[in-house]
Amino acid sequence: MIITKTRLLRGAVAVMVLGVLCVSSSTCLAQRTDDGTLADRKAEAEKFFREHVAPFIKTYCLECHQNRRPTEAGLTFTPALDTPGHAAFSEKWKKAAARVKAHDMPPEGLEQPTDEERQMFIKWLDKVKYLSPKDPGPFVIRRLTKTEYSNTLHDLFGVDPKIAAGLPDEVSGEGYLNSLSPLQLEQYLSIADEVLDQVLSPDDSSPTQLQQRLFGDAPASKDDPRAAARKVAESLAKKAYRRPPSDAELKVLVDVFDLGRQNELPRSAALRLMLKAMLVSPQFLFITPAEEFDTEAEIVPLDDYQLASRLSYLLWATMPDDELMTLADSGKLHEPAILKGQVKRMLEDPRSRALFDGFGAQWLGIGDLDSKTFDPSKFPEMTDQMRAAMYDEARLFFESIVRENQSIARFIDSDYTFLNESLASIYGLGKTVTGPEMRKVQLTDDTRGGILGMPGVLAATSFPNRTSPVIRGVWVLEQVLGDHVPSAPPDVPALEKQDQQSVANLTLRERTELHRTDPVCANCHKLLDPIGFGLENFDAIGRWRDRDDNGEPIDASGELPDGSRFSSPLELKAMIAGRLDDFSRNLVEKMLAYALCRRLEGYDEVVVDDLIQEIAQDDYRMQTLVTAVVTSYPFTHRRIEK
Numbered sequence: 001m002i003i004t005k006t007r008l009l010r011g012a013v014a015v016m017v018l019g020v021l022c023v024s025s026s027t028c029l030a031q032r033t034d035d036g037t038l039a040d041r042k043a044e045a046e047k048f049f050r051e052h053v054a055p056f057i058k059t060y061c062l063e064c065h066q067n068r069r070p071t072e073a074g075l076t077f078t079p080a081l082d083t084p085g086h087a088a089f090s091e092k093w094k095k096a097a098a099r100v101k102a103h104d105m106p107p108e109g110l111e112q113p114t115d116e117e118r119q120m121f122i123k124w125l126d127k128v129k130y131l132s133p134k135d136p137g138p139f140v141i142r143r144l145t146k147t148e149y150s151n152t153l154h155d156l157f158g159v160d161p162k163i164a165a166g167l168p169d170e171v172s173g174e175g176y177l178n179s180l181s182p183l184q185l186e187q188y189l190s191i192a193d194e195v196l197d198q199v200l201s202p203d204d205s206s207p208t209q210l211q212q213r214l215f216g217d218a219p220a221s222k223d224d225p226r227a228a229a230r231k232v233a234e235s236l237a238k239k240a241y242r243r244p245p246s247d248a249e250l251k252v253l254v255d256v257f258d259l260g261r262q263n264e265l266p267r268s269a270a271l272r273l274m275l276k277a278m279l280v281s282p283q284f285l286f287i288t289p290a291e292e293f294d295t296e297a298e299i300v301p302l303d304d305y306q307l308a309s310r311l312s313y314l315l316w317a318t319m320p321d322d323e324l325m326t327l328a329d330s331g332k333l334h335e336p337a338i339l340k341g342q343v344k345r346m347l348e349d350p351r352s353r354a355l356f357d358g359f360g361a362q363w364l365g366i367g368d369l370d371s372k373t374f375d376p377s378k379f380p381e382m383t384d385q386m387r388a389a390m391y392d393e394a395r396l397f398f399e400s401i402v403r404e405n406q407s408i409a410r411f412i413d414s415d416y417t418f419l420n421e422s423l424a425s426i427y428g429l430g431k432t433v434t435g436p437e438m439r440k441v442q443l444t445d446d447t448r449g450g451i452l453g454m455p456g457v458l459a460a461t462s463f464p465n466r467t468s469p470v471i472r473g474v475w476v477l478e479q480v481l482g483d484h485v486p487s488a489p490p491d492v493p494a495l496e497k498q499d500q501q502s503v504a505n506l507t508l509r510e511r512t513e514l515h516r517t518d519p520v521c522a523n524c525h526k527l528l529d530p531i532g533f534g535l536e537n538f539d540a541i542g543r544w545r546d547r548d549d550n551g552e553p554i555d556a557s558g559e560l561p562d563g564s565r566f567s568s569p570l571e572l573k574a575m576i577a578g579r580l581d582d583f584s585r586n587l588v589e590k591m592l593a594y595a596l597c598r599r600l601e602g603y604d605e606v607v608v609d610d611l612i613q614e615i616a617q618d619d620y621r622m623q624t625l626v627t628a629v630v631t632s633y634p635f636t637h638r639r640i641e642k
Contacts, residue, residue: 233254347626361394429441536554
């Protein structure tokens, strides 16, 4: 009877707990930006816009991109002429500059700007940020990812994280989800039941140790059962919600307990129902900001509990541990020295693997390597074990740079990596590395070492049956150098669509160059392809080769967008290593966006400038980078949406 009634109550519980999210506010870190310097740069940016950008738009853009004449791209510059620094235009400016840089815009046949005019328009990207108001942006309310949810259940109750294996995988970083469908809620209800079945004993059995710790002793008969339930709810909710619960939240939970008692459930079953309500509540399933404030300010610092959760889910993909919660209880976590010390502690903990699994794999583009298909006739080596080894190489390499606090320059050029016997064969080191265990290996081949020569990256940027200079070129520009690459026009045929007979004897470079004879493709591909050709000595799974599939010598020469030429992967790597400022800016931007769970815009770019200066003063060390992001203005503050 008890089980039946509990099941009958599951819908009522789901409705009751999907309520208002409340929390209190506190103080946090001070911002870095100097207001006087900002004012000067704002004035300079306004002048630059008047003299160079506005005339450019009026001359070359408004004919197609204005309110009264919608275009296929849906881009209008009319409002940008009035408020160029508005955050809503940040991404549009980047896309426009990329098109102008690639000579895609203005279209062929229309009046064309001079090279100097193009350069001045592109230069605008470095100035528009100073027109944006000082704003940390909103706190992105988001649902826990599958990994975060699994880890949190494990840390709360000791259950196997695989208990949530049935949930769909989700994208992290800028693409976090914040919705909750009825089907997903049903999944969470079922998982909650399974968790409680594992940690709580049946009603006719002695309570488990965990159950005793969670619920405590039964109250004396003279005690108010509702008051006793509230005390239990307060203790449990603080852990589950990662902060002290509000009175309104406690009332919801006690109401669930009352609902159970009204349906003749024994105390333990009613408490179980209340605990289940916590596990399907928005306060547990979502990372949320404070909603109650004692101030009329539009921008407020995160309180210590919010900061603890934001930090813990960023670095560990799980709830704050006891040390973080103790510091939050004392109101000390926001203090700069203490916060920086916690970052260091957490990065040195094995749980910081989550930073690679969440951010690193996404940045390098190898998150889906395990599901990527390869032609088994050409690449029989690409077994599940090989894919796992490729992923682990990148992970261990990333973690070594983080935990040893090395310079981020190591990502580009390093004299070591991590290999096992199977992966060593890709490097041509199969005779010197034996066994399935991954271990640190010193490299003597200068073409290797760093992410550009890493088999996992090279495989992720290839087709199932061959390399792709285009994909690799895009990867270098976007993931390494931080350039924006315009999306491909619709209905552009792939190389595979070319007349196979007519191109059968051509090298991949020749076929690609033939592809670029199409004026629709030429402007972008003249930037992408020369970079991708620099990695052609690596085949589709990262093995070195001197000849292509047709037996022709590999031509790995090319050039960067600034005209710098190279003739080999080694020279390409050296050139990129020499652009450490570009690489560091890109890495900072991507990590900050990941930490904030949103795209950077407006004032965020000013913050990035500050962070670059900070890490440059410490030789671009990785822990300094992570710490700078965590202590940054947008990470520690939020705009209140009214």
